[in-house]
Amino acid sequence: MRRFILFIPLVIFVGIGVFLWKGLQLDPTELPSALLNKPLPAFQLSALSDPERQLTEADFKGEPALVNVWATWCPSCKQEHAQLNRIKAEGYKVIGINYKDDRQKADIWLKKYLNPYALNVFDNEGSLGLDLGVYGAPETYVIDAEGIIRYKHVGVVDEKVWGQLKGIIDQLKSGNKVLAQ
Amino acid sequence: MRYFIAVFLLILPVSVWSAIDTYEFKDDATRERFKQLTFELRCPKCQNQNLQDSNSPIASDLRNEVYKMLQEGNDDSEIVDFMVARYGEFVLYRPPVNKATYVLWYGPFGLVVIGIVVVLMVSKKRKRNTTTSEVSSESNNETHLSSDESERLKDLLDTGKNK
Numbered sequence: 001m002r003r004f005i006l007f008i009p010l011v012i013f014v015g016i017g018v019f020l021w022k023g024l025q026l027d028p029t030e031l032p033s034a035l036l037n038k039p040l041p042a043f044q045l046s047a048l049s050d051p052e053r054q055l056t057e058a059d060f061k062g063e064p065a066l067v068n069v070w071a072t073w074c075p076s077c078k079q080e081h082a083q084l085n086r087i088k089a090e091g092y093k094v095i096g097i098n099y100k101d102d103r104q105k106a107d108i109w110l111k112k113y114l115n116p117y118a119l120n121v122f123d124n125e126g127s128l129g130l131d132l133g134v135y136g137a138p139e140t141y142v143i144d145a146e147g148i149i150r151y152k153h154v155g156v157v158d159e160k161v162w163g164q165l166k167g168i169i170d171q172l173k174s175g176n177k178v179l180a181q
Numbered sequence: 182m183r184y185f186i187a188v189f190l191l192i193l194p195v196s197v198w199s200a201i202d203t204y205e206f207k208d209d210a211t212r213e214r215f216k217q218l219t220f221e222l223r224c225p226k227c228q229n230q231n232l233q234d235s236n237s238p239i240a241s242d243l244r245n246e247v248y249k250m251l252q253e254g255n256d257d258s259e260i261v262d263f264m265v266a267r268y269g270e271f272v273l274y275r276p277p278v279n280k281a282t283y284v285l286w287y288g289p290f291g292l293v294v295i296g297i298v299v300v301l302m303v304s305k306k307r308k309r310n311t312t313t314s315e316v317s318s319e320s321n322n323e324t325h326l327s328s329d330e331s332e333r334l335k336d337l338l339d340t341g342k343n344k
Binding site: 028029031032033034035100126130131132133135136 | 225226228238239242246265266267268269270271
């Protein structure tokens with residue numbers, strides 16, 4: 001019994017050590033989206049290409065897609081743009097939300113770097129961004145055919161991240177209900 | 182020249198002050214609530230700054246949103262719920278009491294209780310140890326003396342008394 005008591009500090013030490021070690025591996029900047037498994041927020045905003053055309057959340061539905069929040073003032077958006085073009089080339093639907101940006105600049109950007117977006121919402125006030133819980137572009141969401149948010153990625157979509165997102169979209173397409181973490 | 186420098190120095194703090202965005206409130210109570218809310222809500226972009234302190238664009242957006250909602254007459258819990266619905270419980274510097282935060286809220290009290298129990302146990306043990314050691318030393322003394330010895334001791338004490 002006395003022997004056992006001597007080991008208690010060691011046990012506590014190992015316990016705390018494992019706990020803190022795990023904490024070191026976590027990325028503190030990664031926030032879980034509060035909207036996971038919830039429908040897209042309702043909105044009515046003009047299309048980027050055509051100020052007359054009004055878009056709503058209903059336009060996002062139909063098939064599982066990526067929703068990419070981007071802006072011309074965001075350097076990381078430029079970095080991921082080529083990857084978005086490749087995703088489009090693979091036959092996946094990408095929807096854009098042009099966040100707090102300038103219509104003309106965005107148009108020039110899309111002409112210069114090609115347009116991977118099936119449609120683009122012009123959210124210059126950031127109101128849709130606020131409802132989505134966007135805190136910094138680029139952010140990329142995976143939505144299913146009913147417009148339910150299934151995954152959120154903050155930061156650049158590169159080859160590796162796309163692999164992950166693609167897996168989720170493919171699962172959604174095959175009809176499996178995936179509950180993202 | 183001296184005059185200009187003096188004026189410049191007088192203006193300097195004013196220009197620094199103007200970098201902070203200003204809000205007009207209908208009364209002091211609302212201003213207090215705004216201060217309190219932006220103090221307790223965390224900026225989602227920055228790791229450890231509240232809305233009040235942060236210069237990031239998202240923090241300023243959210244300050245505007247808090248201001249707008251206050252002007253529209255929303256109460257504090259509605260504003261907090263609005264933020265949590267969009268940014269999650271991360272934005273709360275005062276986390277709610279629920280299953281995930283029980284350890285956070287009650288852990289310190291638990292540790293204090295454990296500490297008290299340990300202190301009590303240790304002190305009790307020490308007390309018992311000292312009393313038993315006293316007792317044992319007494320009994321040791323007794324047992325160390327054989328019957329002859331104790332008789333001699335008695336004789337010595339008696340002769341001492343008689344003198």
